[in-house]
Amino acid sequence: MFKRVPFKTAGLMKKLMGEYYEKGARSQKEGIPVAWMTAVSPVEIIYAAGLFPYYPENFGALAGARKIADKLSLSAEAKGYSHDLCAYARCGIGDAYATEHPVGKIVEPNIIFACNTQCGTLPKWFEVASRFYDVPYFLLDSPLVGGEPEEACRDYFLQQLKEMIAYLEEVTGRPFDYDRLREVLHLSNEACRLWNEVLDTAARKPAPFGFFDASFHMAPIVTWRGTQEAVTYYRELKKEVDERDKAGIYAIPEEHFKVYFDHIPLWPRLRWFSELFASHHTLVAVSQYTHSWSYSFDLERPLESLAANYLEEFVNRSFDYRVQLKLNFIEKYGCDGFVFFSNRSCKSTGLGLYDKRNIVAEKTGLPGVVFEADMSDERFFSEEQVLGRLEPFFEQLKSAAR
Amino acid sequence: MHKEEIIEFLQKVVEKPDWKVREWKEQEKGKAVGFLLTDVPEELIHAAGFFPYGISGGRARMEFADAHLQSWTCSFVRSSLSLALEGKLDFLDGLIIPQTCDTTRNVSGIWQHANPLPFLQEYRLPRQVDRPSARNYLIYELNRLKEELEKFSGRKITEEKIKESIALYNDNRNLLARLFVLHEQNPAAISNRELYTIIEAALLMPVEILNKYLNGLIEALENEEAAPKSKIRLFISGTLLEPLEILDFIDENGGLVVGDDLKNGSRYIDAQVQTNDDPLAALADRQLKRIPGAFYDPPHNPRRHFLVKTARDKKVQGVIFLHLRNCEPENYDFYDNMQALEESGIPAIRIETEFVTAPSGQIRTRVEAFLEMIGGEGNV
Ligand code: SF4
Numbered sequence: 001m002f003k004r005v006p007f008k009t010a011g012l013m014k015k016l017m018g019e020y021y022e023k024g025a026r027s028q029k030e031g032i033p034v035a036w037m038t039a040v041s042p043v044e045i046i047y048a049a050g051l052f053p054y055y056p057e058n059f060g061a062l063a064g065a066r067k068i069a070d071k072l073s074l075s076a077e078a079k080g081y082s083h084d085l086c087a088y089a090r091c092g093i094g095d096a097y098a099t100e101h102p103v104g105k106i107v108e109p110n111i112i113f114a115c116n117t118q119c120g121t122l123p124k125w126f127e128v129a130s131r132f133y134d135v136p137y138f139l140l141d142s143p144l145v146g147g148e149p150e151e152a153c154r155d156y157f158l159q160q161l162k163e164m165i166a167y168l169e170e171v172t173g174r175p176f177d178y179d180r181l182r183e184v185l186h187l188s189n190e191a192c193r194l195w196n197e198v199l200d201t202a203a204r205k206p207a208p209f210g211f212f213d214a215s216f217h218m219a220p221i222v223t224w225r226g227t228q229e230a231v232t233y234y235r236e237l238k239k240e241v242d243e244r245d246k247a248g249i250y251a252i253p254e255e256h257f258k259v260y261f262d263h264i265p266l267w268p269r270l271r272w273f274s275e276l277f278a279s280h281h282t283l284v285a286v287s288q289y290t291h292s293w294s295y296s297f298d299l300e301r302p303l304e305s306l307a308a309n310y311l312e313e314f315v316n317r318s319f320d321y322r323v324q325l326k327l328n329f330i331e332k333y334g335c336d337g338f339v340f341f342s343n344r345s346c347k348s349t350g351l352g353l354y355d356k357r358n359i360v361a362e363k364t365g366l367p368g369v370v371f372e373a374d375m376s377d378e379r380f381f382s383e384e385q386v387l388g389r390l391e392p393f394f395e396q397l398k399s400a401a402r
Numbered sequence: 403m404h405k406e407e408i409i410e411f412l413q414k415v416v417e418k419p420d421w422k423v424r425e426w427k428e429q430e431k432g433k434a435v436g437f438l439l440t441d442v443p444e445e446l447i448h449a450a451g452f453f454p455y456g457i458s459g460g461r462a463r464m465e466f467a468d469a470h471l472q473s474w475t476c477s478f479v480r481s482s483l484s485l486a487l488e489g490k491l492d493f494l495d496g497l498i499i500p501q502t503c504d505t506t507r508n509v510s511g512i513w514q515h516a517n518p519l520p521f522l523q524e525y526r527l528p529r530q531v532d533r534p535s536a537r538n539y540l541i542y543e544l545n546r547l548k549e550e551l552e553k554f555s556g557r558k559i560t561e562e563k564i565k566e567s568i569a570l571y572n573d574n575r576n577l578l579a580r581l582f583v584l585h586e587q588n589p590a591a592i593s594n595r596e597l598y599t600i601i602e603a604a605l606l607m608p609v610e611i612l613n614k615y616l617n618g619l620i621e622a623l624e625n626e627e628a629a630p631k632s633k634i635r636l637f638i639s640g641t642l643l644e645p646l647e648i649l650d651f652i653d654e655n656g657g658l659v660v661g662d663d664l665k666n667g668s669r670y671i672d673a674q675v676q677t678n679d680d681p682l683a684a685l686a687d688r689q690l691k692r693i694p695g696a697f698y699d700p701p702h703n704p705r706r707h708f709l710v711k712t713a714r715d716k717k718v719q720g721v722i723f724l725h726l727r728n729c730e731p732e733n734y735d736f737y738d739n740m741q742a743l744e745e746s747g748i749p750a751i752r753i754e755t756e757f758v759t760a761p762s763g764q765i766r767t768r769v770e771a772f773l774e775m776i777g778g779e780g781n782v
């Protein structure tokens with residue numbers, strides 16, 4: 001185990017996230033509707049409309065990190081929800097039926113918005129929730145972007161944004177404030193820009209920041225995106241990362257290798273993985289996951305650019321596009337190998353990884369590996385099996401360097 | 403032709419699923435475009451001059467798909483891809499994959515790498531159906547699909563051609579629906595297994611020929627004397643009817659399937675296409691008004707109401723949920739659907755299945771026990 005120098009901003013993060021949850025708890029009392037949102041969806045509209053956005057996926061990640069996803073899941077499974085469904089959904093549905101809430105209760109919604117850019121699971125889960133909590137539900141539908149983005153699909157999404165805004169006007173009883181939307185979009189742009197600058201420092205050699213750090217520091221870009229808080233946070237973080245770099249505090253001691261990681265971290269095993277990779281002098285430098293929040297909005301065309309950004313997120317793109325994206329990251333960050341996590345919770349990022357491994361290996365000549373597990377539910381994690389995959393990979397990295 | 407001959411012929415089509423398509427390709431020197439079940443508008447494929455071939459999975463050697471698809475992928479898609487990799491779908495020149503879930507959304511890219519085809523398209527159904535934007539988008543998507551088919555065939559698909567195809571498929575749906583009615587009225591004349599075998603055959607043979615056979619069959623059945631026998635009335639709900647043997651278990655134990663919402667069942671034949679409208683808009687409208695399915699997302703799960711209402715209208719004594727393992731859309735709605743039936747006092751069981759070599763004895767036992775429970779004494 002190596003000695004970590006804690007980030008000073010971690011304190012700020014704690015404060016921010018505390019505030020976020022407090023706000024969630026307070027909102028309903030103060031008459032501010034709580035809107036459930038999916039991670040990749042136009043939260044900017046929700047902030048501009050003055051609602052409180054809440055991310056149940058976050059709750060699933062938290063339950064995973066605290067190692068209770070399996071227990072929450074059992075309450076859902078008792079109702080007939082299969083353990084093959086996404087663990088986030090099982091945690092969310094499980095929490096609705098559970099009698100015990102070891103990580104606190106999910107914040108109950110007044111209204112639910114789902115966007116299926118990420119997956120088809122979220123809409124199904126949120127639909128279930130809308131019946132359980134008996135609240136209205138609105139789906140933003142993103143057809144798969146097969147090749148080049150089509151004008152008609154953008155237009156379809158745009159029409160739906162207008163339907164969403166009309167719906168919000170009805171719910172809030174206020175006309176939608178487009179000036180406020182532009183402000184929020186500006187703040188989102190800033191936070192995304194800073195966040196990506198932080199992520200990019202992982203390309204330095206040795207690097208002051210890596211994927212496991214990013215997994216920790218990403219909460220505000222998800223939850224606070226569109227507010228000044230997120231901008232302040234990432235400005236501070238960027239400053240600190242640069243300072244640490246100057247002071248020679250690196251993400252891992254003695255970085256020999258960098259690898260690309262696909263996709264999401266294994267929350268209950270974050271520490272275990274970060275130490276495993278560090279012990280092999282391997283920095284997990286980059287993942288398309290943490291780069292999901294790279295939006296850039298055109299303030300002159302707010303709705304059009306919201307449509308383009310949220311429809312065309314990589315997870316809604318074709319097989320070949322996503323292979324190319326991995327290749328680009330591998331090149332940009334100077335990776336020496338790649339690790340693909342075949343996450344049984346997530347068909348939307350897991351399917352296709354076997355073929356993608358072959359293609360990426362062929363195109364780059366780099367060593368790469370796929371391993372099986374679940375991002376949150378430890379019943380589907382076998383240390384032995386994962387090590388059985390990763391140990392030979394580390395050997396390959398070393399022999400490739402020789 | 404006698405009823406027995408017709409049924410035997412259609413059974414043979416199902417036993418040799420490549421028979422009619424190979425024959426047609428040979429005779430017509432044409433191309434075959436497959437589709438994964440079942441919401442793809444066959445009318446368009448037909449109007450483009452291709453043979454529309456419905457792929458409903460099968461008893462495949464799953465190890466062929468294992469190199470491409472994780473074990474937690476549904477066995478419908480795993481078996482379909484396995485069939486392709488085994489060479490059992492090598493007559494296909496193209497494939498259309500409807501977007502019904504995360505599995506179908508991802509499998510097209512995998513398929514194209516594992517088993518490249520000159521024509522592979524996603525049919526991107528809208529996932530919300532109740533707002534005006536959905537219909538406009540669906541018409542766009544149908545038009546796009548039409549254009550892609552035109553590019554592949556090198557010929558324009560005229561409006562007239564689509565209308566002709568629509569008329570043919572409307573006939574086909576009417577005939578198949580008529581069979582359902584006859585089956586319900588006179589179960590002795592056509593069994594559950596026979597009925598659903600015919601739907602399966604419909605996916606595998608030219609509609610023109612099939613319609614002729616169906617006309618003959620219906621005539622024969624209509625002339626047959628009804629032998630009324632009290633039966634246990636059942637509804638089957640799920641994605642795909644698999645394994646077909648389950649129908650034998652039902653037949654043998656006095657069950658009568660009077661309704662279903664399966665892709666290789668009633669979902670295949672429900673709702674007609676208007677013939678006086680713009681044909682693409684008419685195809686879109688059919689899609690939007692089909693019986694509810696788990697992969698659409700109208701917010702309040704109309705399927706559960708549909709189940710209760712149909713069960714009541716059809717005096718159903720029990721519902722069998724036939725669920726493919728790892729089919730997420732079905733699984734998310736199951737609890738709700740089950741609750742709705744429970745509240746209405748309609749007994750139901752859920753049987754989880756997979757495309758494997760043969761159905762287990764356990765499935766037989768469960769079906770028997772369920773029928774016994776809901777049928778009671780003297781009903782059979
Ligand atoms: S982990 Fe995957 S399946 Fe689950 S909510 Fe996220 S994107 Fe959807």
Ligand code: SF4
Nearest residue numbers: 476478503505729730
């Ligand atoms: S809808 Fe269900 S059965 Fe059909 S492909 Fe998707 S997971 Fe498989």
